[in-house]
Amino acid sequence: MRWWPWSRQAEQQAQQQQDRADSDAVLTNYSRGQKILLEDTPPKFADDLSNSQLAKKQERATLKEAWDSIRWSDFTLQRLTSIPCFRDAGMLGFSSMFLMGSVIFIYHKSPTKAMNWAMSSLILGSIVGWEQCRLKRQKSFQIAQLAKETVAKKEKPMLHSVSHDPSLSGQWEAAKNEKQNQFQQSNQNLSQTSSEKKWYKFW
Numbered sequence: 001m002r003w004w005p006w007s008r009q010a011e012q013q014a015q016q017q018q019d020r021a022d023s024d025a026v027l028t029n030y031s032r033g034q035k036i037l038l039e040d041t042p043p044k045f046a047d048d049l050s051n052s053q054l055a056k057k058q059e060r061a062t063l064k065e066a067w068d069s070i071r072w073s074d075f076t077l078q079r080l081t082s083i084p085c086f087r088d089a090g091m092l093g094f095s096s097m098f099l100m101g102s103v104i105f106i107y108h109k110s111p112t113k114a115m116n117w118a119m120s121s122l123i124l125g126s127i128v129g130w131e132q133c134r135l136k137r138q139k140s141f142q143i144a145q146l147a148k149e150t151v152a153k154k155e156k157p158m159l160h161s162v163s164h165d166p167s168l169s170g171q172w173e174a175a176k177n178e179k180q181n182q183f184q185q186s187n188q189n190l191s192q193t194s195s196e197k198k199w200y201k202f203w
Helices: 009-023 052-059 063-068 076-079 088-108 111-153 167-198
Strands: none
Touching: 076 088, 088 111
16 A cells, blocks of 8 residues: 555665564574574575565555655655646646636625635646546556557668679579479370370270
8 A cells, every 4th residue: 555655665674674674583502513494594585475475465464554654854845846747736736726716706796715626726727637637647658558568579680791692593483493394294294195095995
């Protein structure tokens, strides 16, 4: 449940690695010829979670863990402007807030009603701007992926051009004509032998 773009995942991973290193006890009382069982030795490879297990663990994250990952430093202007689509959502939301608030105030002459409509327009405009920007980004990513696949499927040019002998085409034509002549001659021989044989026979 990583709904916030900044978290302390790197710090948590470093802490887990440090705890794992502290927990791995190194055998110091080894004597020559002593048999050591496999479970007494530290693992050779890191037994980290696989991608599927890590995804399941992240899905089971609670709201409290997500709330604990939020810091006041995340709300700085530099961090907020680095969020994709934040600028578009803010511009559309504030423009709709000022427009709707001024129209309602001029028409109804009520500041409270104008403020309510302005805040509602801010929320609605921000949502519309965010979703519109997100769809544009998704479409651009799809086009980029399609372009990558198209370029990958293109036939690559040859590094070294093969020199073709012009006499090969003549040899091919000569061999082809020779085969045709042999075939025609065999057909003529068959027709001659069949014509010489009589269709009737005396006993």
